[in-house]
Every structure is written in structure tokens, then in C-alpha cells.
Amino acid sequence: MKDYDEELKIYFSERTPLPYGLREQTFAKLKEAKEAKSNWIWGIIAFDFIISASILYAGWLMFGQGIFMYFVTIIFAMSLVAAVVVTGVRNALVN
């Protein structure tokens, strides 16, 4: 009894070539996706920096150079380090 296995094997063994330009278009989109991701990471670092600097400035305005300023400076430094570490770990995991 014929099961058409041979015909199906031949049918599926043929590979359709990529249409002209599809490979280039796909790699261009991949490049865009990579750039969008790196912009996003820099956005987080910049946002973190602005927030930390704002806290520092607000502390300086309110309390001058007292003990609070040491506290705020430590938070500022820690948040920056955290942002860099998180970004680094994330990149290492993704790549």
C-alpha cells in the first residue's frame, strides 16, 4: 500500500532560498535590536546617576556639609556601583 513517504521526503527535502535582501534586512533588524538594548542600559545608568545626584544636591541644600552628607554620599556611591554591577551581570548573562 502506497504511503507517499518517498514523495513527502522529496517534497520536504527541497529548501526554499531566502528572498533577495531578506538576510540583510534581518541582520539590520538584529543590529537595531542590539543597539536599542545598549541604549536602554545607558538610559538606566543615566537615570540612576540623575536621581542619585538629585538626592545629593537636596541633602546639601537641606543639611549643608553635616553627617547627613556622608550618609547621602555613601548611598550615591552604592547606587552607582549597584547599577554598574547589575548592568554588568545582566550583560554577562545575556551574552
Add this chain to the structure above:
Amino acid sequence: MDNDFENLIVTYEKDLYSFCCHLTAGSGVNAGDLYQDTVLAAFEKRAQIDFTRNPKSFLFSIAVGKWKNAWRKAKRRQEKDAMSEDTAESDNPETMVQSSFTREAIRTALVALHDKLRIPLILYYFEDRNLDIIASICNIPKGTVKSRLHKGRALLKAALEKEGF
């Protein structure tokens, strides 16, 4: 890792694109769009790719997932606009290339099959008849793969016999 990924795509681009063509045949969904969506989604998930095992199956499983979403959207569009039924089918270069009568008959019979039967059948030939891989790609038990393959082949056979093959 990015170079590995690009090499992977270049290595399997013909397989993946052909698979996308088979999935989208007769659906009104563009195979090129499905191919690009699959590559971009694979790029997002590239950390999960095990290059030592079978990365092609990983690409195929993403393609199947993307296809289901695209098909659902296309179906909704077709329901809204009955005029858009089976639009680009006759101008499809893939259709023109597969000019042989047998190929056309197989293609027509495959298009008529339900996705549940068609996808395992396509994968059966694309993945060298490995039922375990088909089960993992379709996310169904191996027994279900077997029964769907059996049913799919029986329907395909009936359709081809009806056409006089």
C-alpha cells in the same frame, strides 16, 4: 556569543525559511515576516540556546510559537475582511517555483490539514523523523505526536488518492 548566533542563523537560514514557508502556506501570513520574527525572538532568547545540542530545534520551536500567534491574527483579519481571503497565494514565488504537479498536489493536501496534524508532519521530515524532538517543539507527549502523524498521513493519503496519485 553574538557571532555564534549569527553563524547559527546563517547555517540554518534555508531550513528555517523553508520551514516558515511550509507553515505559512495558504494562510495569508508572509513567510519572510515569520522568519524575521523568529530570528529576532531567538536573538532575545539566545542565552537559552545550547549550541552543543540541537539549536535548529530551538529555532523551529520559536517559529511554531510565532506562527500560532501570526495565524490567530491573520484569521481575525480575514474574518473582519472577507475580501482579503487567500490574497497573495497566486503571486507567491514559492508557489511558482513548486510548479510540479505532484508538489502542488502535496502542497494543497498539506494546506488543507489542521495545524495540529500539519506541524508534526512537517517537523517529521525536517527533524529527521525524531519523535522526541517533535514532541518537545510542539510541547505535546510523544504518543500524541505518533497519533497525530498517523492521522495526518492518513488524511494526506486520502487527499492525494482523491487527486489521482
